[in-house]
Amino acid sequence: MHAQDLGGLTEELRHVERCRAGLSRMLDAARGNVIIGETVAGDRYSAERLGRHLKSLAKELSEEPEGPPFFGRLTFAPAGSTAGSTAGSTAGSTAGSTAGSTAGSAAASAEHAGRTYYIGRRHIPGEHGGPPVVIDWRAPVARSFYRASARDPQGVAVRRRFGWSGTTLTSYEDERLGRGEERRSRLLAAEIERPRVGPMRDIVATIQPEQDDLVRAGLDDSIAVQGAPGTGKTAVGLHRAAYLLYAHRQRLQRGGVLVLGPNRAFLGYIAAVLPALGEVDVEQTTLDGLIASVPVQARDGERAAAVKHDARMAGVLRRALYGRIARPVEPVTVAEGSSRWRVGEDELRRIVDDTRRDALPYGIGRERVRARVVALMRRQAEARGHSTNAAWERRTGRALGPWLDGIWPAVRAEQVVHEVLSGRWTTAGSALSDAEWAAVVWERPARTYKSAKWSAADLVLIDEVAGMLERPRGYGHVIVDEAQDLSPMQCRAVARRAEHGSLTVLGDLAQGTTPWAARSWPELMAALGRPEARVVELTTGYRVPAAVVELANRLLPALDAGVPTTRSYRSDGRLRITRVPGVEQGVVAAAREALELEGSVGVIAADADAERLKAALWDAGLDVGGRLSVVPVTLVKGLEYDHVVLAEPAAIAEAEERGLNRLYVALTRAVSRLDVVHTRPLPPELEGPAAGAGTGPRESFSTAGSV
Numbered sequence: 001m002h003a004q005d006l007g008g009l010t011e012e013l014r015h016v017e018r019c020r021a022g023l024s025r026m027l028d029a030a031r032g033n034v035i036i037g038e039t040v041a042g043d044r045y046s047a048e049r050l051g052r053h054l055k056s057l058a059k060e061l062s063e064e065p066e067g068p069p070f071f072g073r074l075t076f077a078p079a080g081s082t083a084g085s086t087a088g089s090t091a092g093s094t095a096g097s098t099a100g101s102t103a104g105s106a107a108a109s110a111e112h113a114g115r116t117y118y119i120g121r122r123h124i125p126g127e128h129g130g131p132p133v134v135i136d137w138r139a140p141v142a143r144s145f146y147r148a149s150a151r152d153p154q155g156v157a158v159r160r161r162f163g164w165s166g167t168t169l170t171s172y173e174d175e176r177l178g179r180g181e182e183r184r185s186r187l188l189a190a191e192i193e194r195p196r197v198g199p200m201r202d203i204v205a206t207i208q209p210e211q212d213d214l215v216r217a218g219l220d221d222s223i224a225v226q227g228a229p230g231t232g233k234t235a236v237g238l239h240r241a242a243y244l245l246y247a248h249r250q251r252l253q254r255g256g257v258l259v260l261g262p263n264r265a266f267l268g269y270i271a272a273v274l275p276a277l278g279e280v281d282v283e284q285t286t287l288d289g290l291i292a293s294v295p296v297q298a299r300d301g302e303r304a305a306a307v308k309h310d311a312r313m314a315g316v317l318r319r320a321l322y323g324r325i326a327r328p329v330e331p332v333t334v335a336e337g338s339s340r341w342r343v344g345e346d347e348l349r350r351i352v353d354d355t356r357r358d359a360l361p362y363g364i365g366r367e368r369v370r371a372r373v374v375a376l377m378r379r380q381a382e383a384r385g386h387s388t389n390a391a392w393e394r395r396t397g398r399a400l401g402p403w404l405d406g407i408w409p410a411v412r413a414e415q416v417v418h419e420v421l422s423g424r425w426t427t428a429g430s431a432l433s434d435a436e437w438a439a440v441v442w443e444r445p446a447r448t449y450k451s452a453k454w455s456a457a458d459l460v461l462i463d464e465v466a467g468m469l470e471r472p473r474g475y476g477h478v479i480v481d482e483a484q485d486l487s488p489m490q491c492r493a494v495a496r497r498a499e500h501g502s503l504t505v506l507g508d509l510a511q512g513t514t515p516w517a518a519r520s521w522p523e524l525m526a527a528l529g530r531p532e533a534r535v536v537e538l539t540t541g542y543r544v545p546a547a548v549v550e551l552a553n554r555l556l557p558a559l560d561a562g563v564p565t566t567r568s569y570r571s572d573g574r575l576r577i578t579r580v581p582g583v584e585q586g587v588v589a590a591a592r593e594a595l596e597l598e599g600s601v602g603v604i605a606a607d608a609d610a611e612r613l614k615a616a617l618w619d620a621g622l623d624v625g626g627r628l629s630v631v632p633v634t635l636v637k638g639l640e641y642d643h644v645v646l647a648e649p650a651a652i653a654e655a656e657e658r659g660l661n662r663l664y665v666a667l668t669r670a671v672s673r674l675d676v677v678h679t680r681p682l683p684p685e686l687e688g689p690a691a692g693a694g695t696g697p698r699e700s701f702s703t704a705g706s707v
């Protein structure tokens with residue numbers, strides 16, 4: 001690695017100027033095109049569409065936060081030089097993705113021989129139609145920025161990384177890959193170890209090769225990613241969304257990309273990443289938000305929730321819906337003046353049976369039956385010399401309404417679920433036991449579905465029936481974060497929306513906290529309708545320092561999740577475990593100390609303790625809500641803080657069935673420091689080998705610690 005010389009930096013600063021000029025040209029052109037676009041398009045429709053597109057481009061450009069225009073530079077070796085040679089290299093794609101082959105990189109290097117490219121968050125065109133001054137990080141050539149190594153330089157002679165302070169270029173460092181030089185980048189380490197302030201940031205400048213493999217996997221590839229806390233699963237998912245929209249914009253235009261996160265706090269945390277990458281049209285929501293059809297006004301007991309989330313409920317609901325279809329036992333007639341059109345019961349039975357066999361959505365099936373009966377009547381009418389047309393068909397179809405209501409009734413999803421939960425459907429022959437039925441059936445059912453009070457699990461049931469009535473909106477690609485927590489019924493809700501698309505499923509079996517959390521990836525992927533999906537493991541952690549990882553890993557045997565242990569990229573950071581006489585005072589002292597340092601501070605406590613601790617921090621004059629947050633442990637999944645003060649682990653562990661998994665989540669939120677404050681003994685599963693002995697991470701244990 002070479003420190004930059006002053007002349008080099010001056011030259012790079014000139015390139016920054018070229019980028020600024022390019023950006024302002026882009027903005028002027030976009031603004032100008034809005035006016036031209038509105039007048040040049042051939043017809044008004046195209047003019048409107050083009051105008052709208054250009055306006056949003058102009059708006060996007062003008063609103064984009066002014067960030068560094070580039071973060072990297074690739075200089076390819078001149079043709080015929082040895083740097084481009086990859087002969088004998090065995091490096092390839094570990095995740096089995098398409099690029100990265102020796103032959104592929106050799107071809108790429110020939111194409112780019114002798115050229116230099118700057119890589120940034122967005123493409124910036126050059127002057128007078130010349131070569132771009134910055135290439136989008138998602139462009140094929142940019143892949144070498146992330147993948148080239150001394151072992152497989154892919155034709156890259158020099159990879160340069162830039163250091164910025166805000167929007168000022170301050171430094172760069174080079175790796176002369178062509179000369180076999182490759183070392184741990186200082187800029188990379190600084191980025192990974194930087195204090196976290198505010199919402200999550202993009203990682204485009206520092207995506208790692210194993211992450212890049214996932215980000216750039218093909219659109220038809222459904223992938224499951226198992227990764228320990230902080231391995232970058234969320235980051236990978238969001239960058240994959242941005243990549244797919246770039247590489248497959250046409251194909252994704254109709255369906256779009258959906259990102260599902262565990263809760264609102266998490267969504268708030270990640271909200272800025274995709275817009276910073278220039279992608280504003282990705283829908284980001286929770287599963288509850290996606291399926292919300294009616295307000296949640298009730299809570300289920302544990303037993304009821306467990307049964308409602310079980311995949312067998314789908315069969316119960318299917319029976320309840322299709323069980324209302326009746327067998328025609330008499331003919332149907334429609335009178336028109338003095339004529340009568342008649343379809344006999346045998347014919348009707350055939351129509352109903354055929355339609356059922358076609359496995360159409362229930363609502364479409366109903367219309368299919370109507371249309372087929374109308375078609376038979378039309379034939380009769382025409383045979384008798386009547387003239388028929390579309391209006392005639394509509395009239396006859398309407399006249400069949402009362403008959404159709406008796407045979408294939410129109411119904412609302414809530415109505416079906418209301419009937420099932422009111423115990424109106426026979427339990428005989430159903431997949432549920434009597435005890436399970438007893439758990440789900442309401443003690444005092446509401447009189448109608450309109451006055452029913454629904455629980456969160458009921459909404460999943462309603463969504464299931466709605467999906468049988470009509471196909472829901474489908475997405476081209478769905479990214480599911482914290483997927484280990486999905487129930488089989490929730491998985492079905494996701495699968496329905498990705499039926500014609502693909503999935504990126506991110507999770508960690510060790511962080512499963514719901515009663516139905518997945519125990520195995522193949523099972524989870526089967527529930528999501530992708531049993532064949534490959535499972536990829538991410539094993540390097542970028543958030544949690546090694547000392548903290550070591551403590552959290554002590555829980556893994558008890559969690560029995562069968563996940564691989566991870567290696568922390570970070571050797572910095574600190575862990576302190578302190579037994580205190582009172583939790584409030586201990587937390588206040590630890591928070592006060594953390595606030596002296598840079599970065600965010602998160603106090604994590606059992607849900608029942610969070611309010612009390614917040615009050616104690618207020619009373620002590622600490623400003624909760626600024627840099628300091630108090631987070632109930634059930635909401636902390638997916639979040640991170642520079643300094644975590646973890647209050648009373650025993651209370652977290654015993655608060656729920658999967659309390660130890662919850663504690664594992666809480667222990668792995670710290671970016672720099674973890675302060676465990678407790679009055680009661682720690683859960684025995686946390687007690688590891690004696691602290692203080694030996695060197696390395698354990699030295700960071702406080703002597704006041706109790707482990």
Ligand SMILES: Nc1ncnc2c1ncn2[C@@H]1O[C@H](COP(=O)(O)OP(=O)(O)OP(=O)(O)O)[C@@H](O)[C@H]1O
Pocket residue numbers: 191192201202203206207208211227228229230231232233234235236508511542543637638639640668
């Ligand atoms: N290649 C990288 N470069 C810089 N920072 C990274 C990189 N990969 C991950 N990070 C950072 O590490 C932190 C953890 O990443 P992320 O939240 O995506 O992990 P995760 O696997 O989803 O964790 P969890 O399972 O705890 O939710 C984030 O701050 C993220 O920006």
